[in-house]
Amino acid sequence: MTLVANNRPHQIRYRRGQTVYFEGDPALSLFKVETGLVRIAKLTPKGRVLTVRHVLPGDYFGEEAFNGMLRDHQVEALTDATLSSLDPNGINVENLQSVTRSLSDQLQRVMAYEYHLQIGDLRQRVARYLMQLAATPLGGIDEQGHPFVRATHELIAEGTSSTRESVSKIVTELRSENLVQSGYRRITLLNVAILEQLSEATDLDDKD
Amino acid sequence: MTLVANNRPHQIRYRRGQTVYFEGDPALSLFKVETGLVRIAKLTPKGRVLTVRHVLPGDYFGEEAFNGMLRDHQVEALTDATLSSLDPNGINVENLQSVTRSLSDQLQRVMAYEYHLQIGDLRQRVARYLMQLAATPLGGIDEQGHPFVRATHELIAEGTSSTRESVSKIVTELRSENLVQSGYRRITLLNVAILEQLSEATDLDDKD
Numbered sequence: 001m002t003l004v005a006n007n008r009p010h011q012i013r014y015r016r017g018q019t020v021y022f023e024g025d026p027a028l029s030l031f032k033v034e035t036g037l038v039r040i041a042k043l044t045p046k047g048r049v050l051t052v053r054h055v056l057p058g059d060y061f062g063e064e065a066f067n068g069m070l071r072d073h074q075v076e077a078l079t080d081a082t083l084s085s086l087d088p089n090g091i092n093v094e095n096l097q098s099v100t101r102s103l104s105d106q107l108q109r110v111m112a113y114e115y116h117l118q119i120g121d122l123r124q125r126v127a128r129y130l131m132q133l134a135a136t137p138l139g140g141i142d143e144q145g146h147p148f149v150r151a152t153h154e155l156i157a158e159g160t161s162s163t164r165e166s167v168s169k170i171v172t173e174l175r176s177e178n179l180v181q182s183g184y185r186r187i188t189l190l191n192v193a194i195l196e197q198l199s200e201a202t203d204l205d206d207k208d
Numbered sequence: 209m210t211l212v213a214n215n216r217p218h219q220i221r222y223r224r225g226q227t228v229y230f231e232g233d234p235a236l237s238l239f240k241v242e243t244g245l246v247r248i249a250k251l252t253p254k255g256r257v258l259t260v261r262h263v264l265p266g267d268y269f270g271e272e273a274f275n276g277m278l279r280d281h282q283v284e285a286l287t288d289a290t291l292s293s294l295d296p297n298g299i300n301v302e303n304l305q306s307v308t309r310s311l312s313d314q315l316q317r318v319m320a321y322e323y324h325l326q327i328g329d330l331r332q333r334v335a336r337y338l339m340q341l342a343a344t345p346l347g348g349i350d351e352q353g354h355p356f357v358r359a360t361h362e363l364i365a366e367g368t369s370s371t372r373e374s375v376s377k378i379v380t381e382l383r384s385e386n387l388v389q390s391g392y393r394r395i396t397l398l399n400v401a402i403l404e405q406l407s408e409a410t411d412l413d414d415k416d
Contacts (some may be wrong), residue, residue: 042323050326052319063312072316096304103311104271108280110315111260114322115250118258118369161326 010085014077020062022074027065029085030099033057036081037137040073041158051159053110056136060102078155079137117161120199125160126170128199130180133159134189146181148188218293222285228270230282235273237293238307241265244289245345248281249366259367261318264344268310286363287345325369328407333368334378336407338388341367342397354389356396 011034014020020031023043031038038055052073055061064072065088077083086095116128133139134147142148153167160167171187174180179195181188189195219242222228228239231251239246246263260281263269272280273296285291294303324336341347342355350356361375368375379395382388387403389396397403 040319042319044327050323052322053315063308064316066309066312067316069316073319093301093304096301096308100271100304100308100311101274103308103315104274107261107311107315107318108272108275108277110318110322111248111250111281114260114318114325115258117322118325119252 014081020075025071030065030088031062032084034082037078049158060099127195222289228283233279238273238296239270240292242290245286257366335403
């Protein structure tokens with residue numbers, strides 16, 4: 001890592017669903033999310049996608065570039081996004097401080113995410129994930145003042161250690177209880193207070 | 209974060225099993241592990257311990273101090289350990305670079321750990337965790353050249369999203385297959401090649 005006085009970032013626009021890099025690519029750049037939501041995922045040997053981290057506006061990712069490794073994950077823009085690419089070998093002190101703060105924050109979030117994947121049943125995990133995504137650029141507030149999330153059941157499955165079929169069952173349940181409304185690629189949270197309560201972590205029995 | 213020319217770290221010694229901080233404590237210091245193995249864990253509402261991160265010699269932890277938050281985890285020395293405590297508001301550029309590299313590295317490791325918790329059955333997860341711990345200060349090589357791990361079944365359960373009872377069953381199985389030998393607080397890996405093969409990630413069916 002060399003400190004330089006100036007390192008003008010290069011901005012790139014990505015469309016929703018576009019891949020930023022794949023596992024195995026050489027890790028040449030560090031990225032900063034200027035706008036949009038980015039997710040870091042890993043493919044299992046059978047081709048399932050597991051989401052392992054969400055990167056929010058202001059956050060950095062691709063930090064394996066500091067250690068000159070190959071990319072260990074695939075990264076995808078979940079919404080239209082603008083990213084800045086930075087040379088890890090020419091970062092200035094001010095940016096280095098922002099990077100450190102952002103990585104600190106993300107480490108805490110990844111640990112919280114990991115913890116939550118391990119406790120609670122799928123119904124709790126889905127409720128929690130919907131609440132969480134509603135606060136990202138995938139979310140919004142509709143005309144009635146209800147938060148909503150632009151997400152397919154598949155995306156929710158990938159973020160809750162589950163399958164599309166199981167998530168669909170849960171969403172149907174939540175819909176029949178008037179907790180959510182769901183349409184094409186969009187789930188509206190009708191009762192945030194109850195969903196919040198539902199999403200509270202409780203222990204499962206042993207999984208094995 | 210203020211950059212200063214000099215920030216002499218204060219060294220503290222911890223005994224195996226000693227707690228460095230608890231969830232809810234104010235986050236005043238950043239720590240560097242000089243020697244030993246440290247684990248970051250979270251208590252579930254029912255009092256189960258879930259290990260969410262391992263901190264190796266040379267690594268930093270307690271980075272929530274950069275964002276001035278309360279501790280969100282409990283941290284414990286798994287072996288005798290020496291830690292340096294640093295003031296997050298008075299860190300020099302050189303240390304900041306080491307911190308950034310270490311946090312980058314740990315983010316990658318935490319994501320790998322999270323991925324592995326989600327795939328494979330408990331037998332695979334236990335084999336993988338034993339191999340992983342053998343390469344930390346909890347591990348060693350015995351007189352016959354076999355790697356071993358100083359770990360209770362409880363510690364393994366806490367790191368594999370399981371229970372002590374289930375881990376004991378798996379260890380008994382592995383022992384009957386001559387893959388490990390186990391004694392008081394110590395598991396010896398008799399056949400690393402087979403354990404390695406066994407620990408390779410394969411997909412489970414849907415958990416829910």
